[in-house]
Amino acid sequence: MDWLAEFPSLGKRDLRDLKKGIDGSFREWSRSNGDAIEAFFDPLYFFLVWLEKLLIATPWPIILVLVAAFAYLGSRSWQLALGSVVSFMLIGYFGMWKDMMATISLISVATLICIAVGIPIGILMSRYDRVQSAITPILDLMQTIPIFVYLLPVVMLLGIGRVPGLIAVCVYALPPIIRLTNLGIRLVDKEILEAADAFGSSYRQKLFSVQIPLALPNIFAGVNQTIMMALAMVVIASMIGVKGLGMPVLQAVQNQYLTLGLMNGLAIVALAIIFDRVSQRYGQRLQAHRYGKEHE
């Protein structure tokens, strides 16, 4: 009855050969194609470095003015604008200015990439049910697969540094914007779509004059979630060499520097709150005319 106690598994030797074989061929493939792939991502690398340098080189008062303007234009709230400026000043005062600029540039680039990739995919999913059923499981996978598992092949391919970090962040932060774009378009009032058809709209006219504008609040909720998830990845991304507020947190964990960890952690939280509130208020303003006045 031995065979019942132990699960019948592949022999140790076979298993090792199998893993070795796959590892070997992937390593070989990445060795021969690594340069090409790296070259493909070069523009991204230069853009990221350029933005980071630009933010760091810009005199801090200008940054503060920009932050105030961004927060106020987004939220139309003086309190929020003031709060953002004070948070930035505190973060700078405690010596985290440069790291913060690096993190902001990473988040911005990651969000832009997610928008550029995610919205078109979401639109395709909303138009074709078959695309939806093909992509949904991939999104589920992206959100449930342990981050380290997909960090590995990325690192093997591209090494350690900003670009693999950026890719890791994007893979993690992309699903919500795709899902919410798809959902938002599918939820658009059928009668309004019928009206668009009845007046002779082409698919493109319907998409741009009805579906996207009406789905915008949902799409924007997706952007908001994408930003939040990108921020949540900052610490993990620092494990593969991404500079920014995540790096000191990682050091703090390794060396038990409590204060360092807390300060940088709080700075990340502050950024998250600012981005979240500003983008949420902006999203709410997008809906202003959608319902009766009492909802405004």
Added chain:
Amino acid sequence: MVKDFKRIDMGKSMNKPKLKIKNLYKIFGPKGESFIDPVKNGISKQELLDNHGHVLGLNDINLDIPEQRIQVIMGLSGSGKSTLIRHINRLIEPTSGEITVDDEDILAMSQLQLREFRRKKTSMVFQKFALLPHRTVAQNVAYGLTIQGQHEGVAKEKSHKWIESVGLSGFEERYPSQLSGGMQQRVGLARALATDAPILLMDEAFSALDPLIRTDMQNILLDLQKDLHKTIVFITHDLDEALRIGDNIAILRDGKIIQKGNPQEIIMKPADNYISDFIKDINRGKVIEVRSIMQKGSSKGVSLDSSCPLEDALKILNNEKNNECSVVDDKGKKIGKVTLDAAISALFREKSLKKSEKYK
């Protein structure tokens, strides 16, 4: 009051048909076509649903819709009114049948031709307004024109006159959510008129409005129609509205037309009990016109307009010496006479029947 019921002509219009619908069937479901024959052989809507899981939407519709007239399609909820009107601009594809507009087969149109047809020939007003919430009144009214590719500035310029014609001047920059239901539907109407399409499709356009507002909207529509002479297909489940608006009425039940004719014909000669039931609560004195009870001959004294409702005619007939009057058409020519007796029996025919049944 009298004016309300006045028709452009006798309703039974001499205008040639703008729209012809022939042997139109619609069966909802994956294998609709295979159930055409059973439906032709008389399988009922309920049987089709229970035994085969298909929904009978339209059953052998034949209807000629005259140019420049208002064709009302009436029926209870679920009788197929929306399905029928959506075949005219092919928002719904038929299972079988023919539909022509100006003798052009719309079922043969390619997607591109169909789009052009919808842009230029038809426009539509919806029950729940279906306005674009993120666009202002002016932008909504200009919508059809922008879809045709006209520049937004030009389109807004052109739509201005339509905003005025529905009484919304001054509201151009408001958003739909800032307007009441009645005002929103005025926007819907202006949007439909702005493209100058000759065919106007209205699917229960006024059904969601309060009775008073609804009457307002009916007046606006009738007033505009005097100048515009569109071919209007107007859907309603409300008999009073049908009688008031329609030059012709078709009554649908379970996807089948059970009677068609002008309002007077439907009131005077209901085709079956279903329709008698439908019309039993109307105010016959207001709706029936003297032309419907006219006899041969003529009389001295006062003459009545052929479209005068019985309510007004009764008093005049009563005052006449021999209780009869001549009837004249809208050019003042004598075309017959009416008697008080005929007027009274037309008023009470339906009700007296019911009563005698009850008190047996």
